[in-house]
Every structure is written in C-alpha cells, then in structure tokens.
Amino acid sequence: MKALAAEGPNATELGRDARSERWMLFGLSLPALLLVGLVVVLPIAWLFLLSFQTEGGAFTLANYQRLIDQPSYRRILAMTFEISLTVTAMCIVLGYALAYLLAQLPRRVAGVLMLGVLMPFWTSILVRTYAWLVLLQRDGLINVIGEHLGFWQKPLALVYNMEGTVVGLVHIMLPFMVLPLYNSMRAIDRDYVRGAANLGAGPIQVFWHVYLPLSRPGLFAGGTITFILCLGSYVTPAVLGGGKIVMAANGIAGDVELYFSWGPASAFGVVLLVITLTILFTASRFARLDRIFGGGA
Amino acid sequence: MTPSPTDARPQQKGLPIRVRQVSKTYGRAVALDQVDLDVQSGEFLTLLGPSGSGKTTLLMVLAGFVRPNQGSLHFGERDVLRLAPHKRGVGMVFQSYALFPHLTVAENIAFPLKLRRVPRPEAMRRVEAVLDLVQLPDFGGRGVDALSGGQRQRVALARAIVFEPGILLMDEPLSALDKQLRERMQIELRALHDRLGITTVCVTHDQREALTMSNRIAVIDRGSIIQLGTPKEIYDRPSTRFVADFIGESTFLPVTGSGGTFRLGAQALKLEGYTPPPGANLLMLRPERLALLPEGAPGPDPRYNVITGRVTDIVYQGESVLVQIRLDDGGTVAARVSSARAALGAVPVPGASARLAFAPEDMNLLCGEAG
Ligand SMILES: Nc1ncnc2c1ncn2[C@@H]1O[C@H](COP(=O)(O)OP(=O)(O)OP(=O)(O)O)[C@@H](O)[C@H]1O
Numbered sequence: 087m088k089a090l091a092a093e094g095p096n097a098t099e100l101g102r103d104a105r106s107e108r109w110m111l112f113g114l115s116l117p118a119l120l121l122v123g124l125v126v127v128l129p130i131a132w133l134f135l136l137s138f139q140t141e142g143g144a145f146t147l148a149n150y151q152r153l154i155d156q157p158s159y160r161r162i163l164a165m166t167f168e169i170s171l172t173v174t175a176m177c178i179v180l181g182y183a184l185a186y187l188l189a190q191l192p193r194r195v196a197g198v199l200m201l202g203v204l205m206p207f208w209t210s211i212l213v214r215t216y217a218w219l220v221l222l223q224r225d226g227l228i229n230v231i232g233e234h235l236g237f238w239q240k241p242l243a244l245v246y247n248m249e250g251t252v253v254g255l256v257h258i259m260l261p262f263m264v265l266p267l268y269n270s271m272r273a274i275d276r277d278y279v280r281g282a283a284n285l286g287a288g289p290i291q292v293f294w295h296v297y298l299p300l301s302r303p304g305l306f307a308g309g310t311i312t313f314i315l316c317l318g319s320y321v322t323p324a325v326l327g328g329g330k331i332v333m334a335a336n337g338i339a340g341d342v343e344l345y346f347s348w349g350p351a352s353a354f355g356v357v358l359l360v361i362t363l364t365i366l367f368t369a370s371r372f373a374r375l376d377r378i379f380g381g382g383a
Numbered sequence: 384m385t386p387s388p389t390d391a392r393p394q395q396k397g398l399p400i401r402v403r404q405v406s407k408t409y410g411r412a413v414a415l416d417q418v419d420l421d422v423q424s425g426e427f428l429t430l431l432g433p434s435g436s437g438k439t440t441l442l443m444v445l446a447g448f449v450r451p452n453q454g455s456l457h458f459g460e461r462d463v464l465r466l467a468p469h470k471r472g473v474g475m476v477f478q479s480y481a482l483f484p485h486l487t488v489a490e491n492i493a494f495p496l497k498l499r500r501v502p503r504p505e506a507m508r509r510v511e512a513v514l515d516l517v518q519l520p521d522f523g524g525r526g527v528d529a530l531s532g533g534q535r536q537r538v539a540l541a542r543a544i545v546f547e548p549g550i551l552l553m554d555e556p557l558s559a560l561d562k563q564l565r566e567r568m569q570i571e572l573r574a575l576h577d578r579l580g581i582t583t584v585c586v587t588h589d590q591r592e593a594l595t596m597s598n599r600i601a602v603i604d605r606g607s608i609i610q611l612g613t614p615k616e617i618y619d620r621p622s623t624r625f626v627a628d629f630i631g632e633s634t635f636l637p638v639t640g641s642g643g644t645f646r647l648g649a650q651a652l653k654l655e656g657y658t659p660p661p662g663a664n665l666l667m668l669r670p671e672r673l674a675l676l677p678e679g680a681p682g683p684d685p686r687y688n689v690i691t692g693r694v695t696d697i698v699y700q701g702e703s704v705l706v707q708i709r710l711d712d713g714g715t716v717a718a719r720v721s722s723a724r725a726a727l728g729a730v731p732v733p734g735a736s737a738r739l740a741f742a743p744e745d746m747n748l749l750c751g752e753a754g
Pocket residue numbers: 409412413414432433434435436437438439440441588
C-alpha cells in the first residue's frame with residue numbers, strides 16, 4: 087500500500103496533506119470534546135463512584151440494597167414512568183395535530199404561529215408552573231368560571247395531584263414534540279400524498295399508509311425527547327403535585343435532604359440513568375429496524 | 384402489439400377523454416384558457432409547450448389535483464369533473480416519481496392493489512408480471528433508495544399501470560434521465576403503450592420526445608392549445624409561427640400576395656397541390672428541407688422553387704453542416720447539408736454563390752409577424 091502510494095506523482099505530499107487535515111479537524115473539535123468530558127462525563131463518573139461508596143469511602147452495595155428493600159423507591163419509579171408516559175402520549179396527540187396544522191399552512195404563516203408555540207421557552211419553567219397553579223387552584227380561574235357557568239357546583243381538585251402535574255408537564259413539553267414533528271412533516275413531498283391519492287387511497291388511507299409512516303422519524307424523536315425530559319422533571323411535580331406527586335428527581339432531592347449523604351441519592355440517579363439509556367437504546371434500535379424492514383405497510 | 388406470455392391480463396381498451404372549455408386561473412394569471420381536447424381511446428397524446436404554458440395544470444385537472452374554474456371533463460361516458468382524485472382510477476407517473484421511500488419496490492407496486500383489496504397471491508402475481516413488463520424482474524425486494532433514475536422511472540410506471548387503469552398520465556416522466564437513457568425509454572414507453580393500449584397523456588417540453596412517442600401532439604402555449612395533430616402534421620404544417628419556432632428549426636421570409644399567388648421578392652412561388660391559409664405573409668423554410676444545388680448542375684424538377692444567394696457562413700455541427708445564405712432578394716436562410724454529402728464536396732466556400740431548391744411540400748406559408 088505504502089509502496090504503491092509512494093510511486094505516483096506527488097503521492098507523498100498529498101498523503102501528508104490528508105494527515106495534517108485530519109489533525110486539524112481533531113484540533114478544532116478538541117475544545118468541544120474537553121467540554122463534554124468535563125461537564126458530562128466527569129460528573130456521571132463521580133455519581134457512579136459515589137453510589138458504590140460508604141461515607142467513609144469504602145466499597146459498598148448498601149445504597150443499591152436500600153433501593154430494593156424500601157418499597158417507596160419502587161413507587162417513585164412507577165409514578166415517574168406513569169406520569170412520563172401519560173405526558174408523552176398526550177403530547178403526541180396534541181403535538182401531532184398542531185404540527186399537522188402548521189405543516190399545511192403557508193410557510194410564512196406557519197413561521198409566525200411557530201413563534202407562538204415556542205413562546206413558553208421565553209419564560210422560566212417556574213413562572214409557567216406557578217401560572218398553572220393560579221389557573222387550576224381551588225379558587226383559580228378555571229374553577230371560578232366552571233362554577234359560574236354551572237358546569238360544576240363544588241370546586242374541582244385540579245391541582246396538587248396527578249392531573250395538575252400532567253397538565254403542567256404537557257404544557258412545558260409540547261414544543262419539544264411539535265418542533266421535530268413539524269420538521270419531518272415539512273419534509274414530506276406533496277407528491278407522495280398526491281401519488282397515494284392517485285393510486286386510490288382516500289384521505290384516511292393516505293394518512294395511515296403514507297403520511298404517518300413518513301412523519302414517524304419526527305414522532306419518534308419528539309416522543310423520545312419528551313419522555314426523557316419528563317423522567318427528569320423536578321419543578322413541576324414539586325409545585326403542582328402538592329407533595330403527593332414524587333417523581334424521581336424529587337425523590338433524589340428528598341434523599342439528599344433526609345440522609346445528608348450522596349450515596350443513596352447517587353444510586354437512585356444511576357438507576358434512573360441506566361433505565362433512560364436502555365430506553366433510548368432500544369428505541370433507536372427499533373427506529374432503525376423500522377427503516378430496514380420498511381414498516382408501515 | 385401481441386401480448387407477451389408474461390402478460391396474463393386481459394387486453395383492455397383505454398378510455399377516451401373529453402375536455403370542454405376548461406379554464407383555470409391563479410389570481411390574475413391564466414393557467415388554462417377554455418381548453419377543448421379529445422383524446423381517443425388507446426391514443427398516446429403528448430402535451431408539448433414551453434415552461435409555464437399550463438401543461439402540468441391540465442394534467443393535474445385530469446388527475447383531479449387541480450380544480451378548474453369552469454368546464455367539463457369526461458372519461459368515457461363518466462363525468463369525472465367533480466370526482467375526488469382517488470376515485471378517478473387513472474394511473475399517474477409523477478415528475479418526481481413519488482415512490483414511497485418507506486416501502487420496497489414490490490410494496491410500492493402492490494400499494495394500489497392493496498387498496499383495491501386484491502387477494503395477496505393474486506397481487507403478488509401481478510406485481511411480478513408488471514415488473515417483468517418493465518424489465519425489472521427480481522427487483523421487488525429492493526428499497527426505493529437503491530434504484531437508479533431509470534429504474535425508478537420504470538417502477539413508477541409499473542405502479543401506475545398495475546391496477547389496469549383506463550388512462551395513464553405522465554408529467555415529464557423522462558426529464559430526470561440522461562440523454563441516452565431518455566431516448567431508450569422513449570422507445571420502450573412507446574412499445575409498452577402499443578402493447579397495453581392505455582389512453583396516455585404525457586407532458587413534455589422536449590420536442591424530440593414528443594415527436595418520437597406520440598400518436599398526436601397538442602402544442603400548448605399560454606393556457607391554450609395552439610395546434611393538435613400527428614407529429615408529421617405538426618412538423619410539416621405548423622399552423623402558426625409559434626409552433627414552427629417551437630418544433631424544429633426554421634427561417635422565415637416575408638412574402639406578399641393573395642388569392643393563390645404568393646411572391647418572394649419578385650419571384651412567384653410554385654404551390655402545386657398546397658393551399659396556404661388565407662392572408663399568409665410568411666414563408667417558413669426548414670434547413671434540412673432545402674436542397675443546395677451543386678455548381679453548374681442542371682435545374683431540378685420544374686415543381687421546385689429555386690432561390691439564389693451567396694454563402695456567408697458555414698457551421699460544422701457534427702452530423703451535419705449548416706450553411707448560412709444571404710438571398711439575392713434579401714433575407715437570410717440556413718440550409719443543412721449532411722456530413723456525408725459535405726465530405727463529397729457539396730458545400731461551397733463562404734462568398735460563393737448558391738442555389739437552393741424546395742418543393743411545395745417542403746415549404747409552409749403562415750400568418751404571423753415578420754422578423
Ligand atoms: N399553485 C399555483 N399558484 C399560482 N400560479 C400557478 C400555480 N400553479 C401553476 N401556476 C401558474 O400557472 C401557469 C402554468 O403552470 P404549469 O405548471 O401548468 O406550467 P407547465 O406548462 O407545466 O410548465 P413547466 O414546463 O415549467 O413545468 C404558470 O404561469 C404558473 O406560474
């Protein structure tokens with residue numbers, strides 16, 4: 087190989103150019119690599135270490151043992167998944183409809199409306215969550231209007247429970263669903279839809295056989311992001327859950343406050359991380375298999 | 384013309400299409416202007432016209448994707464004007480092919496069959512038969528992304544005919560292909576059409592393609608059909624200067640006269656057997672229909688018109704040589720000499736005098752603006 091390469095005109099020089107170019111690319115990406123290492127990898131490694139240590143620093147599995155022994159952890163995990171799944175499902179239903187509407191509109195109009203969808207990003211999660219509190223509480227706007235119009239007599243319990251938490255989370259997560267969905271819908275050539283209709287597919291069949299499969303990458307991306315962000319939510323369940331809704335992040339915070347030690351909290355964090363990564367991995371495998379086998383038919 | 388053994392389908396007749404007074408405007412822009420068109424059963428008709436002339440719009444009206452402002456539309460006896468696209472039962476090959484990327488070749492082709500609830504074994508048999516027909520056997524399992532442009536075109540065609548529509552529409556089906564493949568596909572499309580007998584409407588802005596493939600050509604400009612006829616009629620007897628310009632090469636010379644006699648300069652044209660349209664004021668000559676007479680040769684058949692001039696320029700064009708001649712009576716014409724004849728010394732040098740001959744069937748008189 088080398089002997090062959092050295093034979094042609096300028097082969098050596100060109101080879102050197104290629105190598106120096108590679109080094110330059112590496113050099114350019116070095117800051118980013120360092121940053122990721124510092125900000126992402128190190129803390130996780132530290133978390134991992136802590137979860138296997140006693141306070142004195144000796145190796146122990148006690149932190150994990152406690153996760154198994156105490157049923158409260160399992161309850162927290164179950165609740166976290168229940169809420170995350172519910173929120174993701176609702177985001178899919180609402181987000182798909184919204185993204186579809188936006189994708190049908192002229193680009194300029196859609197752009198303006200998209201600003202509206204993204205507006206929540208401009209305010210902090212805390213502010214938005216308290217805004218929901220104002221709307222949903224016993225003498226909040228919704229109860230006042232509902233009673234005034236005679237829909238219900240006694241104030242409904244709209245907040246400090248699962249329902250309130252889900253509403254707040256759906257509101258926060260919706261943009262993460264709509265953005266990737268909108269993008270993948272915009273990428274669907276109108277000819278695909280027309281082609282399907284021409285071949286005899288009515289509107290529902292066009293949607294089911296062509297539009298939905300072609301928008302699936304966006305659905306998948308949005309669903310995954312939403313679900314994983316939900317798993318880690320802290321503020322919304324804390325405020326709108328009224329202490330009754332304890333999700334994983336709240337549980338971890340509680341542990342730290344309760345035990346004044348990082349060990350149990352770290353173990354719980356590691357478990358959550360592993361579960362999340364497993365989901366991501368499985369999901370991405372599914373997405374790829376999907377492409378290979380050309381699903382949707 | 385004979386059905387092949389692989390083609391087990393009943394030989395079926397295409398449906399005639401009747402378009403009446405169809406208009407479509409986009410705001411102030413007129414895309415179609417009172418179009419009348421009859422496509423006969425089993426005919427291959429090409430819509431030919433410059434960019435923006437309304438070809439795609441007309442095709443989309445036929446397919447049901449564009450709703451016209453007025454008019455009527457029938458496929459056979461059936462009034463389809465207000466029918467939704469998926470109920471029209473026409474096959475269509477899109478310019479982009481519109482093959483579904485999430486389905487394999489076989490699934491793409493089976494798509495219309497599945498919608499029509501054709502039983503699976505029967506559907507698979509028909510998919511295979513049609514893949515044979517477009518000469519892509521064993522491609523069924525491939526992904527659409529793994530096909531070349533020409534193969535995609537064939538798959539799109541296969542998908543459009545597998546459910547045996549009475550009408551096939553194609554919007555510039557070959558424009559994405561390179562020249563060689565395009566020319567081969569033109570021949571293949573034509574052969575396939577002859578075999579299946581589907582009424583076919585094809586859009587193109589490539590005059591060569593239109594001449595090669597069609598039974599008849601509709602030349603369309605600014606939303607109106609200017610001329611409708613066989614390739615030979617369109618080429619030999621264009622009805623307007625626009626058509627003459629658009630199809631083939633031509634030069635125009637002003638003529639005067641009326642009532643049967645027309646003069647080019649002082650010379651009366653011999654018209655034997657040809658009746659020009661009334662009020663014609665332009666003589667149209669095609670370079671390849673002008674015979675350059677050798678120096679000192681005897682005059683041609685007395686039926687021929689002979690004009691004289693002086694050679695100003697000679698352009699070598701590969702298969703032929705184009706000779707520019709300034710006429711003694713004013714005006715310039717171009718004459719084409721095949722390379723074979725040029726090699727035998729049939730081309731005079733620039734500055735030499737030249738004589739050109741053309742019969743009445745080689746010329747054409749039209750109304751139009753001079754220049
Ligand atoms: N959706 C639309 N909105 C506004 N104007 C349109 C629309 N579709 C077509 N037009 C206009 O109608 C006219 C005819 O368009 P059409 O697409 O039928 O042309 P075409 O003959 O197919 O041209 P090409 O050879 O470039 O494809 C054009 O002037 C075009 O600008």
